[in-house]
Every structure is written in structure tokens, then in C-alpha cells.
Amino acid sequence: MKSDGKVLLVGGGAIGMLSAFLLGRSGMQTCILDQGATGRESSWAGGGIVSPLYPWRYSAAVTALAHWSQDFYPGFGQRLLDETGIDPEVHVTGLYWLDLDDEAEALAWAARVGRELFAVDIAEAYDQVAVLGAGFKRAIHMPGVANVRNPRLVKALRAALTAMPNVELREHCPVTGFIQENGQIRGVTTAAGEIRADRVVLAAGAWSGELLKTLGLELPVEPVKGQMILFKCAEDFLPSMVLAKGRYAIPRRDGHILIGSTLEYAGFDKTPTDNALESLKASAEELLPALRDAEVVGHWAGLRPGSPEGIPFIGEVPSYPGLWLNCGHFRNGLVLAPASCQLLADLMLGREPIIDPAPYAPSGRLQ
Numbered sequence: 001m002k003s004d005g006k007v008l009l010v011g012g013g014a015i016g017m018l019s020a021f022l023l024g025r026s027g028m029q030t031c032i033l034d035q036g037a038t039g040r041e042s043s044w045a046g047g048g049i050v051s052p053l054y055p056w057r058y059s060a061a062v063t064a065l066a067h068w069s070q071d072f073y074p075g076f077g078q079r080l081l082d083e084t085g086i087d088p089e090v091h092v093t094g095l096y097w098l099d100l101d102d103e104a105e106a107l108a109w110a111a112r113v114g115r116e117l118f119a120v121d122i123a124e125a126y127d128q129v130a131v132l133g134a135g136f137k138r139a140i141h142m143p144g145v146a147n148v149r150n151p152r153l154v155k156a157l158r159a160a161l162t163a164m165p166n167v168e169l170r171e172h173c174p175v176t177g178f179i180q181e182n183g184q185i186r187g188v189t190t191a192a193g194e195i196r197a198d199r200v201v202l203a204a205g206a207w208s209g210e211l212l213k214t215l216g217l218e219l220p221v222e223p224v225k226g227q228m229i230l231f232k233c234a235e236d237f238l239p240s241m242v243l244a245k246g247r248y249a250i251p252r253r254d255g256h257i258l259i260g261s262t263l264e265y266a267g268f269d270k271t272p273t274d275n276a277l278e279s280l281k282a283s284a285e286e287l288l289p290a291l292r293d294a295e296v297v298g299h300w301a302g303l304r305p306g307s308p309e310g311i312p313f314i315g316e317v318p319s320y321p322g323l324w325l326n327c328g329h330f331r332n333g334l335v336l337a338p339a340s341c342q343l344l345a346d347l348m349l350g351r352e353p354i355i356d357p358a359p360y361a362p363s364g365r366l367q
């Protein structure tokens with residue numbers, strides 16, 4: 001087992017915490033620094049679908065990470081439950097897409113990449129999802145898609161990390177910049193002073209671009225606000241995830257139903273708005289009319305780490321040895337987390353990487 005010197009992770013979302021978990025398991029001394037509490041930003045706010053919303057619209061780079069992660073999630077969820085007693089609830093419900101414009105492309109993609117995705121008779125969709133709104137004409141179905149209860153996932157990750165003797169968590173510790181020495185990054189500056197390390201991993205989600213500006217680097221990662229609403233229904237109300245016109249419904253095991261989401265370029269503002277509430281309620285009622293009589297029990301916003309084509313940045317920054325990136329997962333950070341963090345760990349530990357790292361390398365993608 002290779003055990004290099006200390007690694008600092010800037011950001012304790014799903015990406016930072018899972019990176020620390022995998023590096024820690026390999027014997028590395030790791031420390032997570034978060035400006036707030038860990039797992040309270042996008043990784044808490046997201047919907048937790050363990051698939052891109054329209055997987056066929058993404059590049060092979062995103063697909064490679066998604067597929068590796070999808071196979072990893074069920075066993076990982078069980079392992080976290082066994083270790084921490086907190087169940088991330090990896091819930092395999094399948095997903096129906098309704099009245100898609102690019103159904104043919106979706107089916108051709110599935111055949112090409114060997115994923116189970118079928119056109120189904122709309123009557124079958126109504127049989128399977130009795131609460132579905134009237135008037136949909138076509139459906140395609142992917143039976144194996146899961147959702148993960150992401151607030152529980154981050155809680156379980158935090159508990160697992162707390163139990164690891166070689167992992168330290170420092171919350172409410174905002175990182176303000178990087179320590180440079182002889183052309184190397186040797187730690188970070190924080191409100192509470194300098195913290196030194198052999199390597200630093202930037203996993204600060206939507207804030208990653210701002211932090212790299214302190215080194216004069218342009219990282220195209222920007223905040224993209226997403227709002228969701230939550231209902232509480234009977235446990236068996238909705239047996240499958242459903243998606244139409246860009247809006248989706250996600251059932252949790254206990255009958256909570258999430259409806260998402262908006263996509264807004266509004267800087268770092270995270271305030272939920274009345275407009276979004278009305279628009280999400282209208283989508284909810286169109287998809288599942290029975291929700292008209294249900295109470296909205298939650299409404300929040302999170303900041304996705306937006307990046308070009310949603311391709312994350314994973315690897316070392318060539319101009320700053322010692323500085324590594326794992327950020328820019330945009331709409332898919334929960335599904336892409338396992339493969340992204342495993343790839344980062346492989347690269348940092350000098351192991352054979354699980355997939356070709358080239359598409360995610362910062363080299364040539366920063367200015």
C-alpha cells in the first residue's frame with residue numbers, strides 16, 4: 001500500500017468526501033476543509049438520480065463515468081449502511097421518459113452502449129404508473145435506474161470519515177488561497193491561518209472557479225442554480241421515476257416525492273423564489289395530478305458546479321504541481337461521484353486508472 005504525505009481536500013460535498021474516503025482507505029493522511037458544514041450544498045440539494053437526465057445527449061466522457069458509477073452504487077450504499085448505520089437508500093425504481101423529441105437517438109444510443117432502454121406502449125406506462133397525468137402519447141423506459149437519497153448519502157459519508165483515524169474534518173474553515181513554494185502548491189491559506197500539505201485537491205463545487213482565480217487561472221466552472229420542491233405521499237404512491245419536458249418526479253422509499261428542477265444562471269444566490277415554486281408545482285400537477293391536493297413540504301435551491309458539456313475536471317494542474325482538481329460535475333455530480341473519485345485516487349496513488357483519464361485532464365482546459 002502506497003502512503004504518500006498529507007492531502008488537503010478543499011470542499012466537503014459528495015466529491016470531496018468520497019475522494020477523502022477512497023484516499024483514506026488507501027492509507028493516505030487526508031484532511032477536508034469546508035467553509036460551512038460538510039454535505040450541505042449541492043450534494044444535499046440535488047435530486048439524486050443515478051443517471052444523467054438524458055444520458056444519450058452527453059459525450060462518451062460523461063457516459064464512461066456514469067456507467068462505472070451506476071455499477072458501484074448498490075454495493076457502496078450497502079457498505080455505508082453496514083459501516084455507519086445510515087442508509088443512503090439506493091432505490092432502483094426505473095425511469096420513464098415521456099413524449100421525448102429525440103426518442104430515436106435515445107434508443108440508438110442504448111443499443112450502442114449496451115444499456116437496457118426500451119420503447120414501451122404508452123398503455124403499459126399508464127399500467128405501471130397509475131398516477132401519471134393524462135395525455136402522454138409515447139414512453140421509453142430504463143428499468144435499472146436508481147435514485148440515491150443524497151442528504152443521507154452525505155450524512156453517511158461524513159460518519160464513515162469521522163470513524164477513519166487518518167481523515168480529519170475541519171468545518172467552518174473557508175479556504176482563501178493557496179500556498180506556493182518553488183513553483184509547487186504546498187497547502188492553503190484559510191481564515192484561521194495557513195495549512196500545509198504535500199498535495200491539495202480542489203473539490204469546492206460551484207466555488208472552484210473563484211478559488212482558482214487566486215492563482216490567475218480561468219477554470220470554467222460557474223454556479224448554476226437549481227430549485228426543487230418536495231411532497232409527502234403514501235409509500236406506494238409512485239413506483240417509478242418519471243420525466244417529461246425537462247421536469248421529473250423522484251420517489252423516495254418512504255413516499256417523499258421530489259420534483260425538479262430549474263436551471264438558472266443567477267450567480268451565487270441560493271434564494272428559493274415564488275416563480276420557481278409555481279412553475280415546479282405546475283409541472284408536478286401535469287406529471288402527477290394527484291399532487292394538486294398534496295402539500296409542498298419543502299422548497300430549496302442549490303448551486304450546481306456548471307462546466308462546459310458537464311465534463312468534470314479531474315487530475316493535476318500542469319502549471320501548479322501539487323494542485324489537483326475534482327470539480328465541475330454540473331448536473332451529474334451524484335451519479336458521477338464514485339468513478340470521478342476513484343479515478344482521482346488512482347491518479348494520485350499512481351495506480352492503473354479505472355478509465356482513460358485524458359478527457360477530464362485539466363491540461364489544455366484552463367487558461
Ligand SMILES: Cc1cc2nc3c(=O)[nH]c(=O)nc-3n(C[C@H](O)[C@H](O)[C@H](O)COP(=O)(O)OP(=O)(O)OC[C@H]3O[C@@H](n4cnc5c(N)ncnc54)[C@H](O)[C@@H]3O)c2cc1C
Nearest residue numbers: 011013015035042043046047048049175205226333334335
Ligand atoms: C436542484 C439540483 C438537482 C440535482 N440533481 C442531481 C441528480 O439527480 N443527479 C446527480 O447526479 N446530480 C444532481 N445534481 C448535481 C449534483 O448535486 C452536483 O453535481 C454535486 O453535488 C456536486 O458535488 P460537489 O461536491 O462538487 O459540490 P458541493 O456539494 O456543492 O460541495 C462543495 C463544497 O465545497 C465547499 N466550499 C466551497 N468553497 C469553499 C472554500 N473557499 N473553502 C472551503 N470549502 C469550500 C462548500 O461549502 C461545499 O460543501 C443536482 C443539483 C441540483 C442543485
